[in-house]
Amino acid sequence: MFLRRAAGRPRWLADGCFSWAENESFSVGLFVFRRRRLELRLRGRGEPKEEVGKILKKRDVISAVEALLVHGSVYAPVEKDDHFVFEEIERASDLRLEAAQTVHSAKGAFFPSKDPLVRFDLSSGDWEELPPAAPRFLFGLHPCDTWAMKAFDCWMRDGIPDDRYLRRREHGVIIAVQCLKKCNEDSFCGSMGTYRIFEADVRLTPMNNGYFVEFETEKAREVEEAWREILLEATVEEERELEEMKSGMEDAFSGAEVDLERLPDDMKASFYAPWWRDMGKRCLDCGQCVAVCPTCTCFAMIDECNVSLTECERSRRWDGCMFHSFAEVAGPHNFRSDRCARIRHRMNRKGQWLNRRFGVPFCVGCGRCVTACPVGISPLKVFKRAQGGTADV
Amino acid sequence: MNIAKKPRVGFFSFASCEGCQLAFLECEEELPVLLEAVEIVRFREASSYEGREIGGEEFDVVFLEGTIAREKDAEEVRLLRKNAKIVVAFGACATTCGVNAIRNTRPLEIVRREVYGEKAGWYDVFPARPVSAVVPVDYTLRGCPVDRTELVKFLLFLLRDLPAPIPKYPVCFECKAAGVVCNYVRGRTCLGPVTTCGCGAICTRFGGRCEGCRGILPDANLEGLRYAYREVGRSEEDLKHDLQLFNSFLSTMREKVL
Amino acid sequence: MSESVRRAIGESSVYTPRKAKVESIQPMTPSETLLELRPSASPLRGSPGQFVQVTIPGVGECPISLCSDCRETETFQLCVRRVGLVTTAIHRLVPGSIVGIRGPFGTTFPLEEAEGKDVLLVAGGLGMAPLRSFVEYILKNRDRFGEVTLVYGTRSPKDLLFREEVFEWYYEKPISVILTVDLAPAGDWTGEVGPVTIPLRSLEIVPARTLAVMVGPPVMFSYVLDVLREKGLSDDRIYCSLERRMFCGIGKCGQCQIEDLLCCKDGPVFSLSQIADRGEAL
Ligand SMILES: Cc1cc2nc3c(=O)[nH]c(=O)nc-3n(C[C@H](O)[C@H](O)[C@H](O)COP(=O)(O)OP(=O)(O)OC[C@H]3O[C@@H](n4cnc5c(N)ncnc54)[C@H](O)[C@@H]3O)c2cc1C
Ligand code: SF4
Ligand code: SF4
Ligand code: SF4
Ligand code: SF4
Ligand code: SF4
Ligand code: FES
Numbered sequence: 016m017f018l019r020r021a022a023g024r025p026r027w028l029a030d031g032c033f034s035w036a037e038n039e040s041f042s043v044g045l046f047v048f049r050r051r052r053l054e055l056r057l058r059g060r061g062e063p064k065e066e067v068g069k070i071l072k073k074r075d076v077i078s079a080v081e082a083l084l085v086h087g088s089v090y091a092p093v094e095k096d097d098h099f100v101f102e103e104i105e106r107a108s109d110l111r112l113e114a115a116q117t118v119h120s121a122k123g124a125f126f127p128s129k130d131p132l133v134r135f136d137l138s139s140g141d142w143e144e145l146p147p148a149a150p151r152f153l154f155g156l157h158p159c160d161t162w163a164m165k166a167f168d169c170w171m172r173d174g175i176p177d178d179r180y181l182r183r184r185e186h187g188v189i190i191a192v193q194c195l196k197k198c199n200e201d202s203f204c205g206s207m208g209t210y211r212i213f214e215a216d217v218r219l220t221p222m223n224n225g226y227f228v229e230f231e232t233e234k235a236r237e238v239e240e241a242w243r244e245i246l247l248e249a250t251v252e253e254e255r256e257l258e259e260m261k262s263g264m265e266d267a268f269s270g271a272e273v274d275l276e277r278l279p280d281d282m283k284a285s286f287y288a289p290w291w292r293d294m295g296k297r298c299l300d301c302g303q304c305v306a307v308c309p310t311c312t313c314f315a316m317i318d319e320c321n322v323s324l325t326e327c328e329r330s331r332r333w334d335g336c337m338f339h340s341f342a343e344v345a346g347p348h349n350f351r352s353d354r355c356a357r358i359r360h361r362m363n364r365k366g367q368w369l370n371r372r373f374g375v376p377f378c379v380g381c382g383r384c385v386t387a388c389p390v391g392i393s394p395l396k397v398f399k400r401a402q403g404g405t406a407d408v
Numbered sequence: 409m410n411i412a413k414k415p416r417v418g419f420f421s422f423a424s425c426e427g428c429q430l431a432f433l434e435c436e437e438e439l440p441v442l443l444e445a446v447e448i449v450r451f452r453e454a455s456s457y458e459g460r461e462i463g464g465e466e467f468d469v470v471f472l473e474g475t476i477a478r479e480k481d482a483e484e485v486r487l488l489r490k491n492a493k494i495v496v497a498f499g500a501c502a503t504t505c506g507v508n509a510i511r512n513t514r515p516l517e518i519v520r521r522e523v524y525g526e527k528a529g530w531y532d533v534f535p536a537r538p539v540s541a542v543v544p545v546d547y548t549l550r551g552c553p554v555d556r557t558e559l560v561k562f563l564l565f566l567l568r569d570l571p572a573p574i575p576k577y578p579v580c581f582e583c584k585a586a587g588v589v590c591n592y593v594r595g596r597t598c599l600g601p602v603t604t605c606g607c608g609a610i611c612t613r614f615g616g617r618c619e620g621c622r623g624i625l626p627d628a629n630l631e632g633l634r635y636a637y638r639e640v641g642r643s644e645e646d647l648k649h650d651l652q653l654f655n656s657f658l659s660t661m662r663e664k665v666l
Numbered sequence: 667m668s669e670s671v672r673r674a675i676g677e678s679s680v681y682t683p684r685k686a687k688v689e690s691i692q693p694m695t696p697s698e699t700l701l702e703l704r705p706s707a708s709p710l711r712g713s714p715g716q717f718v719q720v721t722i723p724g725v726g727e728c729p730i731s732l733c734s735d736c737r738e739t740e741t742f743q744l745c746v747r748r749v750g751l752v753t754t755a756i757h758r759l760v761p762g763s764i765v766g767i768r769g770p771f772g773t774t775f776p777l778e779e780a781e782g783k784d785v786l787l788v789a790g791g792l793g794m795a796p797l798r799s800f801v802e803y804i805l806k807n808r809d810r811f812g813e814v815t816l817v818y819g820t821r822s823p824k825d826l827l828f829r830e831e832v833f834e835w836y837y838e839k840p841i842s843v844i845l846t847v848d849l850a851p852a853g854d855w856t857g858e859v860g861p862v863t864i865p866l867r868s869l870e871i872v873p874a875r876t877l878a879v880m881v882g883p884p885v886m887f888s889y890v891l892d893v894l895r896e897k898g899l900s901d902d903r904i905y906c907s908l909e910r911r912m913f914c915g916i917g918k919c920g921q922c923q924i925e926d927l928l929c930c931k932d933g934p935v936f937s938l939s940q941i942a943d944r945g946e947a948l
Pocket of ligand 5: 301303579580581583584588589590591592598599600601609612618
């Protein structure tokens with residue numbers, strides 16, 4: 016377990032969210048550790064013994080995926096047009112576990128870009144709910160993605176919960192891979208404090224020759240079963256290697272450029288700053304940033320009929336605040352008709368409002384929107400500017 | 409709008425390749441149902457009828473395909489507007505002036521002589537323009553050619569006499585939903601960010617770039633697009649060239665021509 | 667599905683509408699119609715200020731405010747203006763048609779806060795629809811409120827909604843009613859002419875015991891607000907109901923954001939002190 020050096024206990028807020036802003040050193044590892052001990056006890060294995068670590072050798076990764084595919088669908092990074100994206104994989108060999116950042120996030124697993132909700136039978140006047148299908152195993156999530164999933168959970172659980180999302184989420188098993196260094200130029204997880212896995216059912220830590228495997232939750236048992244024949248016991252050298260990897264990782268992510276505690280206030284103070292205009296001039300309203308962002312939750316609903324008008328399907332599909340018509344009502348009146356107001360809105364969702372409200376970061380620094388934006392708009396640049404930096408945004 | 413139970417529909421075509429009418433005929437699965445529901449009064453692409461004199465005939469809906477390139481066409485369009493309850497501009501030529509607007513980039517006299525040679529004087533062409541520049545249109549169906557799925561969906565609204573929703577999003581909206589790795593991420597340019605959606609991002613989904621055939625959005629940020637081109641190492645000229653294909657009317661010429 | 671999730675979400679999805687039958691539908695003006703719906707399973711039990719999502723199968727869904735006080739009634743009423751796709755389809759309903767409903771959603775008018783106080787209601791155009799449910803509530807519990815004044819402005823006399831009721835209040839005076847129109851044709855209009863701010867300005871109120879609620883088009887708010895503030899009403903005594911694009915109604919789709927607030931969940935009824943420093947709100 017890493018992060019045992021973390022100070023203080025994590026605080027869980029009334030709504031079940033981890034208080035992040037107030038703990039500058041994240042006690043997540045500690046938290047997971049405690050919970051695991053608890054679970055081990057619940058499983059009736061008595062007091063936890065020093066368990067022998069498990070290793071997934073590189074050469075066994077494909078058979079590990081094959082073993083999962085027997086139990087259910089697998090959603091994982093695959094290669095597409097010389098880049099990586101999350102998709103449901105067909106063959107185990109499609110998996111790219113070593114992928115650097117995927118251009119699209121994994122949110123589509125639990126929040127598909129188009130999600131059919133209800134089917135209306137127009138001849139009988141009846142309608143029925145359509146079951147939410149979802150992948151079973153999310154394999155290869157990076158630490159930032161696990162934090163993003165937490166943020167997504169907070170939003171979807173708040174108030175009246177979104178059952179479509181939660182049912183998928185409950186069903187899914189998260190197998191996350193710890194990053195040992197920043198995965199590309201655009202990502203800034205080190206600055207957002209999201210470079211350690213937050214929560215996962217199974218966590219993998221890369222080693223020279225494979226992955227160190229830890230099973231964390233009840234849901235992980237299915238994976239544990241599936242991999243029983245595949246995993247090897249860690250040798251003493253491998254345990255030592257793991258420790259080295261972990262301490263190396265802390266160094267690789269040091270040098271945070273954002274003061275997270277002050278971020279909400281700083282964003283608030285710069286709400287009317289003139290530099291928002293610089294981005295307003297460039298932004299194309301293309302909405303790619305919201306589509307690739309793992310914490311962007313917005314959607315619209317659409318009803319589509321078949322050609323004989325006997326059936327109609329209502330689905331929800333991704334939408335986002337960067338589109339011009341997002342805040343338009345009948346009239347027509349647009350509450351955010353200005354580009355600069357739209358960018359400011361999105362950045363404040365990420366850096367002020369939601370992180371303040373839920374106590375977890377809503378920009379996890381994955382850098383996907385930075386990669387996707389054709390005109391180089393970046394939350395990191397914005398956060399730094401809001402905190403007194405002078406570089407162009 | 410109170411259109412009839414079985415609406416009378418006419419398809420009329422002006423300067424165009426008539427590919428959009430073909431697109432309608434290609435809705436093979438849906439055609440039987442649709443033909444049941446409407447009475448198609450005029451449809452040149454699907455009939456042997458050659459004449460095109462347009463009289464006082466009344467229509468519920470007319471689909472106007474093609475660019476308006478001469479006064480005679482403009483008059484016909486005005487007459488059709490008068491005789492039809494709903495006017496639909498159909499396809500890129502009719503909605504954005506499409507490729508036909510490239511003609512406007514050079515002096516008309518020269519173009520006319522190049523095309524018609526000696527007989528240039530016989531043709532009374534004027535600068536090409538979309539249907540909407542001649543008469544008010546109720547709906548625009550974009551694309552070169554129009555998108556079949558969108559066309560069918562549109563007809564389903566029309567048949568129920570309901571106002572069809574107007575696409576207001578950029579192509580990127582549909583492109584990202586389809587999980588395409590963006591052209592810009594791959595170091596290429598693309599007009600998707602400024603182009604009206606509705607085609608389901610068919611070009612980018614199959615590995616191409618969006619050429620903007622559905623026309624740039626009314627509030628498109630061309631200044632920003634210039635920046636985006638620069639970011640992937642392309643020049644202002646490249647952008648001009650790309651916009652010229654389908655959008656020269658909307659991006660540069662509207663004021664000059666009208 | 668785990669027990670906790672099942673408990674949290676109940677049996678059917680929050681996105682699946684319930685059925686309701688059209689009891690009656692009556693045109694009120696050329697563009698507004700009054701719809702009475704009876705939910706098929708259990709009554710709606712919504713409070714004044716809340717809204718429902720109405721589904722027309724095969725067409726779509728849109729948010730409509732409750733315009734009757736249906737806390738204890740079997741049916742509820744909606745007043746719908748025809749503006750686009752779904753509202754056009756609503757206008758074509760006939761008694762017996764089946765529609766879908768989700769809700770009630772959102773916050774209520776300050777029913778309790780207003781008790782023992784004078785209430786000033788300002789309605790512009792369609793804003794009368796939601797406010798009418800508040801008036802119904804007040805009339806049912808008339809002794810709990812002090813002076814109640816309704817200032818109601820429309821474009822012209824023919825655009826008056828709930829005409830008979832409004833005239834009844836006007837003449838019988840259970841509450842005082844001031845009517846104003848932008849354009850009065852020559853003839854028998856005896857009310858005011860001009861924007862609601864004119865009669866509002868000449869109204870005498872005691873700020874210390876008054877609570878104001880305004881509902882109307884976005885342009886109306888800032889003008890009315892200026893007058894109310896001039897009269898000495900503090901922001902926590904002023905309420906308004908805001909409109910945004912809405913799809914989910916439960917704070918998920920993000921369409922209705924007003925900076926960090928969600929109009930469907932934190933609103934649609936807001937106290938001004940909640941939104942005064944949010945530039946995007948009004
Ligand atoms: C809290 C609240 C209370 C309100 N109360 C009232 C009230 O009491 N009375 C009243 O009259 N109005 C009320 N309104 C306003 C009312 O909700 C709007 O007038 C209404 O939503 C307009 O819907 P429309 O479909 O008629 O309009 P449109 O703008 O034409 O259509 C929007 C609809 O079209 C659908 N759509 C969009 N794109 C497509 C596509 N490509 N294919 C198919 N469908 C598509 C969407 O699902 C959407 O529902 C209220 C609004 C709010 C927010
Ligand atoms: S952003 Fe950081 S945590 Fe996320 S994938 Fe990249 S290196 Fe890993
Ligand atoms: S805002 Fe950008 S960097 Fe932050 S989480 Fe979203 S996509 Fe990643
Ligand atoms: S990706 Fe960039 S250009 Fe496109 S909407 Fe987002 S910020 Fe604007
Ligand atoms: S490929 Fe083109 S259409 Fe697709 S997201 Fe990129 S810019 Fe937009
Ligand atoms: S992607 Fe662009 S060029 Fe291709 S059909 Fe759509 S609008 Fe036209
Ligand atoms: S209507 Fe969906 S968040 Fe408010």
